[in-house]
Amino acid sequence: MSVEWSGLGPELLVKLDRDTTTPLKTQLESTLRTAIQTGRLGVGERLPSSRELASTLGISRGLVQDTYAQLQAEGYLTTRVGSATRVANTAQLPPATPRPAKPRIGTDFAAGVPDLANFPRNDWVWAMREACRSVPNAMLDYGDPRGSPQLREVLAAYLRRVRGAAADPERMVISTGFSQGLAVTLRALAANGITKIAFEDPGYADTSVAACAQSGTTAIAVPVDEDGIDVDALDATPARAVVLTPAHQWPTGVVLAPQRRQALVEWAARKDAVIIEDDYDAEFRYDREPVGVLQGLAPDRVVAIGTVSKSLVPAVRLGWVVCPPGLADAVAEQKSFSDRGSPGLDQLTLARMIESGRFDRHLRRMRPVYAQRRTALVEALANFGIEVTGLAAGFHAVAHIRADEHAVIEMAREQDVGLYGMSAQRSNRAATPSQLVLGFGNLTERAIQAGIAKVGHLFDT
Amino acid sequence: MSVEWSGLGPELLVKLDRDTTTPLKTQLESTLRTAIQTGRLGVGERLPSSRELASTLGISRGLVQDTYAQLQAEGYLTTRVGSATRVANTAQLPPATPRPAKPRIGTDFAAGVPDLANFPRNDWVWAMREACRSVPNAMLDYGDPRGSPQLREVLAAYLRRVRGAAADPERMVISTGFSQGLAVTLRALAANGITKIAFEDPGYADTSVAACAQSGTTAIAVPVDEDGIDVDALDATPARAVVLTPAHQWPTGVVLAPQRRQALVEWAARKDAVIIEDDYDAEFRYDREPVGVLQGLAPDRVVAIGTVSKSLVPAVRLGWVVCPPGLADAVAEQKSFSDRGSPGLDQLTLARMIESGRFDRHLRRMRPVYAQRRTALVEALANFGIEVTGLAAGFHAVAHIRADEHAVIEMAREQDVGLYGMSAQRSNRAATPSQLVLGFGNLTERAIQAGIAKVGHLFDT
Numbered sequence: 040m041s042v043e044w045s046g047l048g049p050e051l052l053v054k055l056d057r058d059t060t061t062p063l064k065t066q067l068e069s070t071l072r073t074a075i076q077t078g079r080l081g082v083g084e085r086l087p088s089s090r091e092l093a094s095t096l097g098i099s100r101g102l103v104q105d106t107y108a109q110l111q112a113e114g115y116l117t118t119r120v121g122s123a124t125r126v127a128n129t130a131q132l133p134p135a136t137p138r139p140a141k142p143r144i145g146t147d148f149a150a151g152v153p154d155l156a157n158f159p160r161n162d163w164v165w166a167m168r169e170a171c172r173s174v175p176n177a178m179l180d181y182g183d184p185r186g187s188p189q190l191r192e193v194l195a196a197y198l199r200r201v202r203g204a205a206a207d208p209e210r211m212v213i214s215t216g217f218s219q220g221l222a223v224t225l226r227a228l229a230a231n232g233i234t235k236i237a238f239e240d241p242g243y244a245d246t247s248v249a250a251c252a253q254s255g256t257t258a259i260a261v262p263v264d265e266d267g268i269d270v271d272a273l274d275a276t277p278a279r280a281v282v283l284t285p286a287h288q289w290p291t292g293v294v295l296a297p298q299r300r301q302a303l304v305e306w307a308a309r310k311d312a313v314i315i316e317d318d319y320d321a322e323f324r325y326d327r328e329p330v331g332v333l334q335g336l337a338p339d340r341v342v343a344i345g346t347v348s349k350s351l352v353p354a355v356r357l358g359w360v361v362c363p364p365g366l367a368d369a370v371a372e373q374k375s376f377s378d379r380g381s382p383g384l385d386q387l388t389l390a391r392m393i394e395s396g397r398f399d400r401h402l403r404r405m406r407p408v409y410a411q412r413r414t415a416l417v418e419a420l421a422n423f424g425i426e427v428t429g430l431a432a433g434f435h436a437v438a439h440i441r442a443d444e445h446a447v448i449e450m451a452r453e454q455d456v457g458l459y460g461m462s463a464q465r466s467n468r469a470a471t472p473s474q475l476v477l478g479f480g481n482l483t484e485r486a487i488q489a490g491i492a493k494v495g496h497l498f499d500t
Numbered sequence: 501m502s503v504e505w506s507g508l509g510p511e512l513l514v515k516l517d518r519d520t521t522t523p524l525k526t527q528l529e530s531t532l533r534t535a536i537q538t539g540r541l542g543v544g545e546r547l548p549s550s551r552e553l554a555s556t557l558g559i560s561r562g563l564v565q566d567t568y569a570q571l572q573a574e575g576y577l578t579t580r581v582g583s584a585t586r587v588a589n590t591a592q593l594p595p596a597t598p599r600p601a602k603p604r605i606g607t608d609f610a611a612g613v614p615d616l617a618n619f620p621r622n623d624w625v626w627a628m629r630e631a632c633r634s635v636p637n638a639m640l641d642y643g644d645p646r647g648s649p650q651l652r653e654v655l656a657a658y659l660r661r662v663r664g665a666a667a668d669p670e671r672m673v674i675s676t677g678f679s680q681g682l683a684v685t686l687r688a689l690a691a692n693g694i695t696k697i698a699f700e701d702p703g704y705a706d707t708s709v710a711a712c713a714q715s716g717t718t719a720i721a722v723p724v725d726e727d728g729i730d731v732d733a734l735d736a737t738p739a740r741a742v743v744l745t746p747a748h749q750w751p752t753g754v755v756l757a758p759q760r761r762q763a764l765v766e767w768a769a770r771k772d773a774v775i776i777e778d779d780y781d782a783e784f785r786y787d788r789e790p791v792g793v794l795q796g797l798a799p800d801r802v803v804a805i806g807t808v809s810k811s812l813v814p815a816v817r818l819g820w821v822v823c824p825p826g827l828a829d830a831v832a833e834q835k836s837f838s839d840r841g842s843p844g845l846d847q848l849t850l851a852r853m854i855e856s857g858r859f860d861r862h863l864r865r866m867r868p869v870y871a872q873r874r875t876a877l878v879e880a881l882a883n884f885g886i887e888v889t890g891l892a893a894g895f896h897a898v899a900h901i902r903a904d905e906h907a908v909i910e911m912a913r914e915q916d917v918g919l920y921g922m923s924a925q926r927s928n929r930a931a932t933p934s935q936l937v938l939g940f941g942n943l944t945e946r947a948i949q950a951g952i953a954k955v956g957h958l959f960d961t
Contacts, residue, residue, distance in 0.1 A: 065789075069661070076666045076796055113664060113792040114761030127762055130800045132825065135670035143638075155637040163845070164625075164632045171625045176616040177604075179813040180942075200530070203574060205537045209596035215676070219839040226714075253687075253837045300575030301588055328526075331574040335537055339591045352640040354844030364593065376714045378680040382843060383815030384624070481641075 055096060063098055068106045075115045078131040086116065086124045145455035146490030150290065150435035150478030151349075154408060158352045162397040163388065170387035178383055184375035186213025186359075187386040193393050194359055198345070202318060203331025205338040210367040212374050213381045215356040217317060218250075220344040221282065223377055224315055224360060225254035227369035228280055233313065237261045237278035239268050241290055241464040247282065260466035263288055267295030270302040280313040285333045286321035290464045290476040292429015292437055294330060303333070307340040313366065314341045320349045320433030322402050325410050329432060339363050342370075347389065349433070349480075350402060357381060357389050409434050415484040416477065419491035425498050434480030437461065440498040444473040451494040458494065516557060524559055529567045536576045539592040547577065547585045606916035607951030611751065611896035611939030612810075615869060619813045623858040624849065631848035639844055645836035647674025647820075648847040654854050655820055659806070663779060664792025666799040671828040673835050674842045676817040678778060679711075681805040682743065684838055685776055685821060686715035688830035689741055694774065698722045698739035700729050702751055702925040708743065721927035724749055728756035731763040741774040747782035747791045751925045751937045753890015753898055755791060764794070768801040774827065775802045781810045781894030783863050786871050790893060800824050803831075808850065810894070810941075811863060818842060818850050870895050876945040877938065880952035886959050895941030898922065901959040905934040912955040919955065 053070050055063055074080040087095070089103040096103075107124055110116045117127045178187070185191065191208035198204035214220040225236065233256070238247040240260035251258040261273045261281070268283050281303075285295035295303075307314050314333060321329040334343035338361075346358030362370050374380065392398045412434070417427050420438055429437040440447060444460035451458045461474035479487055516527050535541040548556070550564040557564075568585055571577045578588045639648070646652065652669035659665035675681040686697065694717070699708040701721035712719040722734045722742070729744050742764075746756035756764075768775050775794060782790040795804035799822075807819035823831050835841065853859045873895065878888050881899055890898040901908060905921035912919045922935035940948055 068789075069664075072664050072792065072796065073660075076799075109789055109791075111758050112755075114758050114765070114794070114797045117758075117762070127797075128765065129796075130765075130798045132666060132668070132799045135668050135825065135828070137670055152641055155640040158637075158640050160632045160635075164629045167628050168625045171621045174815075176619075179616040179619050179815040180613055181809075181814045199534075203530075203533050205593060207593070207596050209598055215839045215843070218837075222838060249837065294573075297572050297575050297578075301578070304575070304589065304591075328529075328570055330570075331533065333575070335533065335590075336575045336588075337591045338537075338593045348642075353642045353840075354635075354640040356839070356841070356843040364596065367596070376679075376710065377683060377838060378676045378817070379814075380817070382676065382817040382846060385843060385846065 053096060055098070064102050064106055064109075067096075067098075067102070068109055071106065071110055072113070072115060075110075075126055075129055076131060080126050082126055082128050084126045086126070088123070144452070144457035146482065146486050146493070147457035148475075148477040148479070148482070148490065149457055149459060150476050150480075152478060152481040153349050153352060153434065154405065154481055155352055156481075157401075157405060157408065159397065159401050162392060162401065163351075163355075166388045166391035166395065166397065167384065169391045170384055174384065174387055178387070182380055182383055184380045185211065185371045186381055187383060187390065190386040190390040191359075193390045195361075197393050197398075198332070198343075198359075198361065202321065202329070202343075202345075203335045204343060204361060205335045206343075206361050207338075210362045210364060212360045212362065212367075212370050213386055214344075214346075214358040214360055214374065215378070215381050216348055216353070216358045217319060217344055217346045219374075219377065220346070220358050220360045221250055221315070221317075222254065223370050223373035224342050224344065224366075225250060225256050226373040226376075227366055228313060229255045230369055230373070231366070233279045235259055235276070235278045235280070237273055237276055237281040239263045239283050239288060240466045241461055242284075243282070243289070244464050244466060263291055263293065265293055267293055267299050268303070270299055270306055273303075274306055274310075278312070279310055280315060282315040282317060284317045284319060286318060286330045287324075287432035288429070289317070289319065290429070290435065290437065290461065292431060292433070292435070294431055295333070300333060300336065304337040304340065307337065312340070313363070316341050316343045318343055318345045322350050323406060323409050323434060324432040325406075325413065326431055334361055339365075342366060350398070350405075355385065355389070357385060409480060412479045412482065412484055412487060415487045416479045416491070419488050420495070423491070423495035423498055425495070435476055435478045438475040438477055438498070440473050440475060442473065442498055442500050444475060447473075447475070447494070447497045450497050454493050456490050456494045514557060516559070525563050525567055525570075528557070528559075528563070529570055532567065532571060533574070533576060536571075536587055536590055537592060541587050543587055543589050545587045547587070549584070605913070605918035607943065607947050607954070608918035609936075609938040609940065609943070609951065610918055610920060611937050611941075613939060613942040614810050614813060614895065615866065615942055616813055617942075618862075618866060618869065620858065620862050623853060623862065624812075624816075627849045627852035627856065627858065628845065630852045631845055635845065635848055639848070643841055643844055645841045646672065646832045647842055648844060648851065651847040651851040652820075654851045656822075658854055658859075659793070659804075659820075659822065663782065663790070663804075663806075664796045665804060665822060666796045667804075667822050668799075671823045671825060673821045673823065673828075673831050674847055675805075675807075675819045675821055675835065676839070676842050677809055677814070677819045678780060678805055678807045680835075680838065681807070681819050681821045682711055682776070682778075683715065684831055684834035685803050685805065685827070686711060686717050687834040687837075688827055689774060690716045691830055691834070692827070694740045696720055696737070696739045696741070698734055698737055698742040700724045700744050700749060701927045702922055703745075704743070704750070705925050705927060724752055724754065726754055728754055728760050729764070731760055731767055734764075735767055735771075739773070740771055741776060743776040743778060745778045745780060746794045747779060748785075748893035749890070750778070750780065751890070751896065751898065751922065753892060753894070753896070755892055756794070761794060761797065765798045765801065768798065773801070774824070777802050777804045779804055779806045783811050784867060784870050784895060785893040786867075786874065787892060795822055800826075803827060811859070811866075816846065816850070818846060870941060873940045873943065873945055873948060876948045877940045877952070880949050880956070884952070884956035884959055886956070896937055896939045899936040899938055899959070901934050901936060903934065903959055903961050905936060908934075908936070908955070908958045911958050915954050917951050917955045 093100040195206035334341040554561040656667035795802040
């Protein structure tokens with residue numbers, strides 16, 4: 040049944056459908072509410088009496104009265120004794136314009152993206168089913184903000200075995216990835232009076248400045264050379280914490296030299312400082328065994344942050360923070376403030392993935408895949424005489440080009456190839472030399488070959 | 501094979517197992533690393549030469565050399581030309597003492613916990629499998645920090661239909677629950693210069709003070725009476741934002757009266773202020789249809805925050821923030837700073853739960869379950885002459901007792917019954933009257949009856 044509500048102008052139609060399971064009252068209420076929300080019924084407008092509307096619509100007067108009462112309780116209608124029911128003061132909003140989606144780039148050498156197509160979907164579903172079946176009811180409540188005790192146990196053992204960490208489940212916090220791990224760590228440091236934070240340069244650049252601003256700390260850039268972060272330069276700053284990527288420096292790809300590791304630990308002891316280790320992609324090392332985490336050397340000084348964003352996919356949103364004793368409670372408190380703890384079922388799912396050996400198997404399967412893509416990139420660039428460095432681990436590399444990187448990036452984009460420059464990772468964007476940071480994790484060998492073939496001629500001009 | 505390493509004292513055993521798939525080098529390396537990490541090999545201690553150790557263990561010298569090189573690269577060993585290999589400067593930590601687990605209370609009337617045993621595990625696994633099967637690879641990457649476009653679409657429709665919201669997916673952010681939703685909203689307000697935030701009293705009390713401190717804002721307590729928050733009292737404060745629970749006030753259970761709704765919206769317009777609506781349990785209303793969200797009345801002024809922590813379980817960790825146009829970008833930015841976005845697969849899983857009708861079905865199934873528990877509580881308390889209020893929705897109620905609430909709580913705990921007082925939710929803990937806030941969502945009818953039977957005699961003494 041569809042009735043034109045003439046008393047309120049011809050534009051408002053009340054449509055009641057007697058053939059659905061939706062009660063008539065719900066239909067009427069929803070129609071009126073939407074009419075008010077969208078401005079079709081204007082502020083102050085008088086509604087027909089319940090008797091009048093009931094008769095027009097062929098429904099009971101009680102139903103209209105109930106509807107008016109509901110909308111009055113919600114604040115959409117006002118009724119004074121002896122006076123008509125009117126539309127109350129409400130606001131209308133035009134619908135928002137959807138943000139334009141980021142244009143998809145044909146061949147995108149963006150770094151930091153693993154092979155999304157090889158995410159072990161079936162293993163994840165299997166582990167989720169196992170987790171859902173076996174989780175005790177009590178674990179479906181809010182839990183320990185540090186995370187599932189079971190996952191912390193399993194991860195600590197994994198990190199001891201695979202990353203040489205001195206990981207203790209009592210001093211771990213399960214985060215939803217590196218960003219959150221860093222954010223809660225910086226807040227915990229700020230709460231402990233540590234407000235000057237050194238970052239590698241090149242490194243996270245803008246991201247580190249923003250992360251520090253959010254936590255009430257200040258970022259200080261410290262240069263990186265072929266042995267990793269310059270510890271003497273670090274020592275000359277007022278920083279009492281440093282964020283770094285020892286196993287495979289982001290973005291240069293250098294490995295922190297043994298003497299630098301020692302010097303860094305000594306610096307931390309001397310300055311009563313904290314080392315924040317971003318262990319982001321060491322699972323994928325090609326030339327030799329991955330270098331163990333710095334945290335194992337100085338568990339009293341190092342916060343080790345990791346994530347499954349590279350080993351699985353970013354959409355899983357799980358990571359960990361291994362804390363020194365003096366920071367563990369403060370980091371847990373910040374995690375609690377941030378979100379009360381990571382998703383419980385996801386945590387148990389990851390624990391099952393690791394315990395069952397499926398996580399290791401996935402890593403074993405992916406290593407040769409990435410190694411082949413790495414070789415494809417090196418060979419494709421060699422065709423154009425371009426040297427590549429920083430390839431010890433992970434799935435990005437640094438290409439040393441002669442042409443201006445900004446010009447190359449712009450011209451490549453016209454060919455539908457996404458290239459990214461080192462300067463975006465530097466505190467001083469004007470710094471040289473001209474370098475590209477090329478991710479190859481989510482590109483097939485053919486895509487790599489074709490992409491470089493398309494733009495390689497630009498590198499030298 | 502198990503060899504006692506006599507040169508380093510009898511306590512260190514190197515055990516190499518030739519029958520596992522773990523390479524001998526990995527075994528040796530891990531043994532030495534752990535020995536250094538635990539202090540069994542002390543700082544400065546000299547290691548045997550590679551020739552010597554190889555001969556003792558019956559393995560190749562190259563293998564020992566590789567192991568030493570790896571541990572040197574990691575910073576555990578130092579080698580100078582012409583000098584022995586020694587243990588470098590590392591720190592050891594004693595294992596942390598596990599935190600004592602919270603004691604389980606026999607019958608716990610803690611509020612805010614839904615029926616954990618009735619979580620639709622099979623539906624969730626089904627929806628997760630569907631999500632994992634159908635998710636495009638590109639959606640496994642970091643996504644829009646606002647959350648999955650699909651879930652925002654589905655949730656906006658749900659909130660329009662069920663909660664009378666004026667929800668626009670472009671102005672929604674998917675959070676990991678109310679805590680995070682509030683945290684990112686407060687930070688977004690602070691970034692917009694709004695730093696005085698009113699909260700209901702009784703209300704979140706300590707939690708709101710802490711949440712404000714974390715975001716650089718200040719909490720101001722505003723009294724609640726039987727019609728909800730006192731808008732005149734609010735108007736007298738310098739607050740330019742207010743956090744409230746209109747559909748079912750936490751913890752008193754009153755419903756915000758229609759004239760207060762209008763007054764609040766007018767206050768917000770006059771003061772250019774923001775209303776933060778915590779729509780936490782209105783899905784479960786017993787006496788009539790739930791009151792629609794305030795957000796529908798004034799979408800230009802209201803931030804509506806919701807979560808599935810009550811409708812499903814807290815461990816799912818998903819929620820939403822429906823933003824006014826002026827705040828949508830700032831909230832999305834804060835969400836990005838906080839964790840770069842909520843878990844992708846979980847979001848698609850919830851979308852499938854809602855789209856498939858399984859979410860509604862679960863709510864339909866739970867309403868009579870909670871209604872029966874509610875009746876059981878009211879009747880059990882009536883046996884002791886105790887009046888109960890605040891029962892319009894959700895699964896907690898306020899019991900008005902004559903005895904001192906603190907004394908009652910303490911004595912009940914001795915009987916293994918968990919009771920909770922209103923004073924913990926007040927800004928002034930000494931305020932009266934004596935009231936208990938009793939949750940009944942996660943207790944069976946029998947548990948409710950038995951629990952109250954045990955402690956009911958305390959309420960009057």
